[in-house]
Amino acid sequence: MKTIRDIHTLHDVLQGFKQDGETVALVPTMGGLHKGHMSLVQLASEYAERVVTSVFVNPTQFGPSEDFEDYPRTFETDRRKLSRGGVDILFAPSHEEVYPFGADNMTLVSVPGLSTILCGEHRPGHFDGVTSIVNRLFNTIAPDVAVFGQKDYQQLAIIRRMVADLHMPIKILASPTYREKTGLALSSRNRYLTDDERERANELYATLCDCRDQYPGSGQALADLEQSCIERLVRAGFKPEYFSVRQSGDLQLPNQGSRYLVVLAAVRLGETRLIDNVLFEVNGL
Known part of the structure; x- marks a missing residue:
């Protein structure tokens, strides 16, 4: 598994995959990986020859009083799990790589309607941050397939709408929620x-x-x-x-x-x- 932190190197490696006629699946994450995340990786490997997993704690989807600073950051543990899981590329960019003009000046991608109900009502701006970072990852990686967990169902529905509305040639797969024996969804x-x-x-x-x-x-x-x-x-x-x-x-x-x-x-x-x-x-x- 290659660990890549800059977009230029990532493009070079991805270009090699495409020249060989290989399909690419993306599994976007914020790290803190558990068995649920690894089930996404497994599903991705069933639909594409190459799997890219991103690890990036995205500041634009956290509110001012939320847990951005405390969110689990377990990069080395995550890296070992992904390597054992057969991932081809771990993409772990810096904030500056993702937001070259700064997060406050980023180009915003927003899905109206769906983004302001349910979780969106209680976390204003959260889904705008989600769709903006996912759009950036889609533009950067150009995957054939992208895999998301069903646990974050509203997020899944919003991303599906964004992909359809922007005519993105990406197949969105939903992986069933991974639960403990008691029924608690892994998070x-x-x-x-x-x-x-x-x-x-x-x-x-x-x-x-x-x-x-x-x-x-x-x-x-x-x-x-x-x-x-x-x-x-x-x-x-x-x-x-x-x-x-x-x-x-x-x-x-x-x-x-x-x-x-x-x-x-x-x-x-x-x-x-x-x-x-x-x-x-x-x-x-």
């Missing part, structure tokens, strides 16, 4: 949880699954179910930001004809923000 931020909080955190996934199983259709019955799920999480010690059933394609509110759905939630547990979701399909409503 780099899980390391912030205390032992007691980690045990209680399992209730989030259980509540999502129960909402899926009890889905009554759209309207007041759904609003009542969502509210009961929020109250259940509060009793378990969470501070919910939202708990909502949406259409999985466009994240709009469901109607009686909606078939493909996703129930999403974001909560605070102690000092840790957790997100999760469950996809499901309904018939005959």
Whole structure:
């Protein structure tokens, strides 16, 4: 595995791949890698001859009071995991390499509508930072395939919209959420949880699954179910930001004809923000 930190060298190596007729998959990450990330790498290797993984803690997707300074930075451990996982290139650029004119003066890529609901309502500007860095990585690497985790479902939907709207010739793959045996979705931020909080955190996934199983259709019955799920999480010690059933394609509110759905939630547990979701399909409503 080659570790590359500058775009010029990266382009030279990628050009060699393309001259040999090899396809390239990109797995963008912010590091702090766990088994969920490695499942993305595995999926990428099934769809392309060459795999590039980026490790870059992107400052533009963090709010002023969020955990940018404390976000896990475990580069050497990450590098060993990626090498064992068969990655061809680890791209680990500096902030100056990614934002040559500074992050405050960057060209912004924004997906309206989808970026300001759900997580976007509680983290203003977050998704603009996400789409801007992902667009830069797409422009820099020009992958044939890019892989994202389903756990960050709203992010996945926004990136799919960006790719479609900008006519990018990139196939977006979603890798299923990797969970502990208890159901807790793996996240780099899980390391912030205390032992007691980690045990209680399992209730989030259980509540999502129960909402899926009890889905009554759209309207007041759904609003009542969502509210009961929020109250259940509060009793378990969470501070919910939202708990909502949406259409999985466009994240709009469901109607009686909606078939493909996703129930999403974001909560605070102690000092840790957790997100999760469950996809499901309904018939005959």
